[in-house]
Amino acid sequence: MLRTCAARLLTAPRGARTLSASAPSLIRVKKPEGAAPPATPSSPPPATPKPAAAADSAPAEPPLPAAGATTAGLADAQAAAYEAHEAREDAEEILATPDLSKLPSLDIDPEANPNASIAEPKSEAKDKADAAAGGADRKGRPRKEYVSSIERQRRLMSRLGLTALLLGGVGTAYYLGQQKGEENAGNAWDNFKRNFTELSDVFSKPAFTQLLPDPLPPPHQRPYTLLVDLDGLLVHSSWDRQHGWRTAKRPGVDYFLAYLSQFYEIVLFTSQPMYTGLAVAEKLDPFTLYLPYKLFRESTRYIDGKVVKDLSYLNRDLSKTILLDINSDHAALQPENAIIVKPWEGKAGDKGLVELIPFLESIGIFAPADVRPVLKNYAGKDIPKEYAKQEAAMKERAIADWERTHPNAAAGAGSGFLSGLFGGGGGQQTRPTEPKTYLEIKRAQAQRAYEEEQKYYKEHAEEFARLIEEDKQRQMAEMKGSIAGFFGGPAPDQAAQPPAEAHPAQK
Numbered sequence: 001m002l003r004t005c006a007a008r009l010l011t012a013p014r015g016a017r018t019l020s021a022s023a024p025s026l027i028r029v030k031k032p033e034g035a036a037p038p039a040t041p042s043s044p045p046p047a048t049p050k051p052a053a054a055a056d057s058a059p060a061e062p063p064l065p066a067a068g069a070t071t072a073g074l075a076d077a078q079a080a081a082y083e084a085h086e087a088r089e090d091a092e093e094i095l096a097t098p099d100l101s102k103l104p105s106l107d108i109d110p111e112a113n114p115n116a117s118i119a120e121p122k123s124e125a126k127d128k129a130d131a132a133a134g135g136a137d138r139k140g141r142p143r144k145e146y147v148s149s150i151e152r153q154r155r156l157m158s159r160l161g162l163t164a165l166l167l168g169g170v171g172t173a174y175y176l177g178q179q180k181g182e183e184n185a186g187n188a189w190d191n192f193k194r195n196f197t198e199l200s201d202v203f204s205k206p207a208f209t210q211l212l213p214d215p216l217p218p219p220h221q222r223p224y225t226l227l228v229d230l231d232g233l234l235v236h237s238s239w240d241r242q243h244g245w246r247t248a249k250r251p252g253v254d255y256f257l258a259y260l261s262q263f264y265e266i267v268l269f270t271s272q273p274m275y276t277g278l279a280v281a282e283k284l285d286p287f288t289l290y291l292p293y294k295l296f297r298e299s300t301r302y303i304d305g306k307v308v309k310d311l312s313y314l315n316r317d318l319s320k321t322i323l324l325d326i327n328s329d330h331a332a333l334q335p336e337n338a339i340i341v342k343p344w345e346g347k348a349g350d351k352g353l354v355e356l357i358p359f360l361e362s363i364g365i366f367a368p369a370d371v372r373p374v375l376k377n378y379a380g381k382d383i384p385k386e387y388a389k390q391e392a393a394m395k396e397r398a399i400a401d402w403e404r405t406h407p408n409a410a411a412g413a414g415s416g417f418l419s420g421l422f423g424g425g426g427g428q429q430t431r432p433t434e435p436k437t438y439l440e441i442k443r444a445q446a447q448r449a450y451e452e453e454q455k456y457y458k459e460h461a462e463e464f465a466r467l468i469e470e471d472k473q474r475q476m477a478e479m480k481g482s483i484a485g486f487f488g489g490p491a492p493d494q495a496a497q498p499p500a501e502a503h504p505a506q507k
Contacts, residue, residue: 204302210315211299212267222265224364224371225314225321230270230277232326232343233353234284247280250344252354257290259357259450263364267314268294269323271307271330287464289457300330308332319370322360336372339383355384358391365442391439398437 147155176195177188215221231237237247257266270277274296285291301308306329311318323331323338331338344350359378368374378386436444457464 206299206301206310206313208299209313211295211313212293212315214315215265222261222263223320223367224264225316226260226264226266226360227269227309227311227314227321227323227325228266229325229327229330230268230272230280233324233341235280236344236346237280238346247283248346249284250353251348251350253284256353256357257285258454259446260360260364261290262446262449263361264322265292266290267292269299269309270295271297271300271309271327273297287457287468301333303332306332310334311337319372322363322371322375324356336376339375339378341383352384359383359387361443361446362387362391362439365439365446394439395437399434402435 173192177192179191179195228234233250234253235247235249237245239245260266268277268281268291277296278294281291281294297307299309299313301310309323309325309330311321311323311334314321318334318337321337323334325331325338325340326343328335328338328340331340339356341352341356344352363371363374
């Protein structure tokens with residue numbers, strides 16, 4: 001055995017085979033036109049196949065040793081057989097041109113078609129398509145898709161959720177169809193439509209069906225209601241980096257509110273939210289003398305993507321209600337009750353608000369049964385100018401009527417003047433003064449009432465401020481007491497008081 005192993009170790013190693021010289025020709029990459037062919041390293045000349053005689057001249061395997069041969073003879077025989085086998089393998093002919101018919105073509109031009117790729121064999125492409133589609137078993141039946149346990153649970157929960165949603169929808173529809181409401185309609189479909197509309201109106205209608213309380217008893221209640229907007233009509237808000245938000249009062253806004261409060265119940269109705277509009281409203285009317293009620297964005301409606309002020313929720317007679325606004329969309333539901341004016345841009349010396357006073361004042365003085373026909377006559381016109389023309393024409397007619405009833409007024413006045421000039425006797429005659437119109441008389445009375453009212457408020461301003469502060473403190477104490485009572489503790493005022501002394505009879 002030792003001699004056999006030594007013979008194999010001492011045997012010469014197998015020589016390296018020569019590589020095929022035709023391997024570089026398998027891949028042909030096109031180059032751009034005009035480009036120089038790349039320099040290829042010198043390759044060894046292709047190996048020439050050995051002649052067939054060389055294969056014939058290969059030494060044959062030595063015969064096996066006869067029986068009874070020694071161990072050394074057996075080792076020599078095996079070594080000779082190994083060398084003969086190596087020589088036969090070296091003598092095999094290497095094919096110079098391999099069979100390339102089954103290989104894919106690599107004749108690709110990467111610059112002409114960068115998206116080109118090697119086409120896969122049809123059998124492999126079909127196997128991949130079958131695998132993507134789920135494949136099929138050996139009998140041709142489609143294979144079941146593999147689904148994990150988590151995916152099965154997710155699908156189950158989705159089906160249960162959809163089923164519960166469907167059952168809930170059916171139950172809700174049945175419930176809405178059975179609720180008859182105030183109309184006591186017997187048709188389930190009509191009940192469902194009405195109730196579903198009311199359910200959706202929660203997001204598009206005011207929270208209360210009556211935005212204002214019932215009118216006060218006479219003579220405290222004003223005969224007409226005037227709704228005024230805030231930003232753009234009474235004030236103007238602006239923002240800059242230096243000062244932030246700033247709000248300016250429109251010229252004449254104090255006189256506008258104070259004077260017209262004699263004829264109108266003025267209500268602030270703005271599209272701004274309460275948390276921004278309430279502070280501005282309190283600055284305009286700190287004593288709540290002219291704006292007793294304030295309505296904000298929460299009292300508006302949302303229709304077709306627009307904010308609308310629905311006057312039917314006011315709890316007031318629409319024949320005696322006027323909406324003064326700067327946006328026509330706000331009056332989309334009751335345009336016959338609206339006066340749309342241009343917004344104030346914050347310019348000083350503006351008189352647009354004061355110029356509206358004579359027109360609104362005349363409505364309060366003449367007291368028409370319905371304000372809507374009056375507003376219709378001035379629709380689309382410049383109301384201050386048109387009304388000034390109407391008032392001037394009314395004044396001319398009143399003077400003409402008076403002159404017809406007093407034909408000797410001018411002559412009597414002239415004769416008295418001449419007789420007095422020349423010292424004539426007789427009683428002195430004076431020309432009677434022209435009478436004032438009904439509008440002028442009532443206007444003068446309203447001006448005197450306004451002046452007296454402002455004088456009274458100015459003299460008692462400190463008292464009003466004290467009463468308002470006391471009212472605020474009382475409201476805060478009540479709120480704290482209600483919170484303490486909610487949690488089971490005593491009210492702050494009760495906790496501060498000492499315990500009452502016991503009655504002598506109880507001692």
